[in-house]
Amino acid sequence: MNEMYPRAADFEILTPEVDTRWKNFGQWDRTYFPKLVGLHVEETRLGYCRMVMSYREELEQPMGVVHGGAIATLIDASVVPAIGSAYDNTIGYSTVDLHVQYHNALVKEDAIAEGWVTKRGRSVVFCESEVFGRTSGKRIARGYMTYSLSTLRPMTQ
Numbered sequence: 001m002n003e004m005y006p007r008a009a010d011f012e013i014l015t016p017e018v019d020t021r022w023k024n025f026g027q028w029d030r031t032y033f034p035k036l037v038g039l040h041v042e043e044t045r046l047g048y049c050r051m052v053m054s055y056r057e058e059l060e061q062p063m064g065v066v067h068g069g070a071i072a073t074l075i076d077a078s079v080v081p082a083i084g085s086a087y088d089n090t091i092g093y094s095t096v097d098l099h100v101q102y103h104n105a106l107v108k109e110d111a112i113a114e115g116w117v118t119k120r121g122r123s124v125v126f127c128e129s130e131v132f133g134r135t136s137g138k139r140i141a142r143g144y145m146t147y148s149l150s151t152l153r154p155m156t157q
Contacts, residue, residue: 004137007114011045014085019044022081026051034077037070041081047117049081052134055110066106068141071131075100075143078115079127083147086120090152093125097146103139110134123149 014022022044026034037059042050053059053074061067076098083093115129125147131140 005043005050005112005114007116008043008045008048008050011048011116013045018085022049022085025081026077033073037073039074039077042112044081044085046085047082047120049078049085049113049115051078051081051113051115053111053113055106055108064107066111068100068102071102071106071111071141072098072100072143074111074113074131075115075129075141076145078113078129079117079145079147080115082115082117082127083125086117092150092152093147094150095145096124096148097144099144100141101143102141104133106131106133106140109136111140125149 023041025041026039028035038054038056040052042052051074053070055066059066059070076095111131112134113129113131115127117125117127119126127145127147129143129145132138133140
């Protein structure tokens with residue numbers, strides 16, 4: 001158990017196949033938004049993900065703190081592997097609602113988020129996420145999300 005992030009211990013370890021699928025989230029060949037912001041997964045379990053947003057000056061706003069939009073992006077993205085860990089590639093999901101509470105400014109340090117599923121329904125999934133400063137340990141923000149589930153249809157030509 002990681003003493004700094006004890007929440008992970010509440011969630012089942014993934015099979016090697018599912019773990020491998022989510023380990024590279026954000027590290028695609030193409031630059032999608034999570035890669036642009038600099039997100040990477042540290043750990044994924046069934047219904048849980050720990051994700052890092054590495055500090056870069058480009059993420060700051062003019063007051064010298066990391067922009068709230070970047071923090072909201074980390075909150076929203078941190079639950080994607082947590083949700084996806086329970087499904088194969090035939091299930092799609094998208095954010096329906098995102099609520100963020102900012103507690104402290106993030107100043108010149110990496111942010112680490114723990115995202116987890118609080119309830120799975122047939123058509124929606126409810127999640128939470130907390131963001132901390134990696135070196136300071138300060139709680140930066142907390143988020144609450146609702147995601148919609150859908151069945152993906154194969155693309156036709």
